[in-house]
Amino acid sequence: xxxxxxxxxxxxxxxxxxLQSTMTADTLDEIARLQAELAELxxxxxxLADQYLRAKAEAENARRRAEEDIAKARKFGIEAxxxxxxxxxxxxxxxxxxxxxxxxxLREGSTATLRxxxxxxxxxxxxxxxxxxxxxxxxxxxxxxxxxxxxQEPNTIVNVxxxxxxxxxxxxxxxxxxxxxxx
Numbered sequence: 763x764x765x766x767x768x769x770x771x772x773x774x775x776x777x778x779x780x781l782q783s784t785m786t787a788d789t790l791d792e793i794a795r796l797q798a799e800l801a802e803l804x805x806x807x808x809x810l811a812d813q814y815l816r817a818k819a820e821a822e823n824a825r826r827r828a829e830e831d832i833a834k835a836r837k838f839g840i841e842a843x844x845x846x847x848x849x850x851x852x853x854x855x856x857x858x859x860x861x862x863x864x865x866x867x868l869r870e871g872s873t874a875t876l877r878x879x880x881x882x883x884x885x886x887x888x889x890x891x892x893x894x895x896x897x898x899x900x901x902x903x904x905x906x907x908x909x910x911x912x913x914q915e916p917n918t919i920v921n922v923x924x925x926x927x928x929x930x931x932x933x934x935x936x937x938x939x940x941x942x943x944x945x
Contacts, residue, residue: 846882853878883927891926891937893919903928905936912942 926937
């Protein structure tokens with residue numbers, strides 16, 4: 763005769779006991795090892811996430827500081843240059859204040875002021891390009907206004923019409939020159 767008793771599902775504790783009784787000691791050791799490894803990996807993952815967030819924040823701070831430094835450099839980059847030009851302004855003001863200066867005094871003052879200006883430019887890495895007559899024409903630093911017949915070597919400078927200027931080896935303004943034509 764069949765058993766008509768309704769079977770009741772096992773409780774969680776009974777299921778756990780049944781599972782543990784069927785597992786071997788090696789299996790239990792492996793589960794414990796894997797759980798310990800999982801906990802270790804979770805800890806390491808949390809540490810790495812924290813390090814990542816800190817590094818990201820530091821990179822953002824460095825980028826922001828660099829942007830501020832660039833903005834300051836743009837804003838105040840010509841400060842030293844302007845300070846060097848103040849002496850030139852003072853000399854010109856003093857010259858204009860003289861009401862009864864003669865031509866010799868004006869020339870002497872102009873020469874001294876030009877020296878001050880040239881010195882201020884040189885301190886700020888602005889260099890004069892003033893080629894000599896007979897120098898080889900350099901299209902990187904000179905601009906030929908005209909080509910004229912000459913007894914000089916072809917492609918050499920015959921006359922300098924206007925000095926040029928370099929700033930840190932970059933042409934600020936080329937020297938305007940006339941060049942000897944090919945024969």
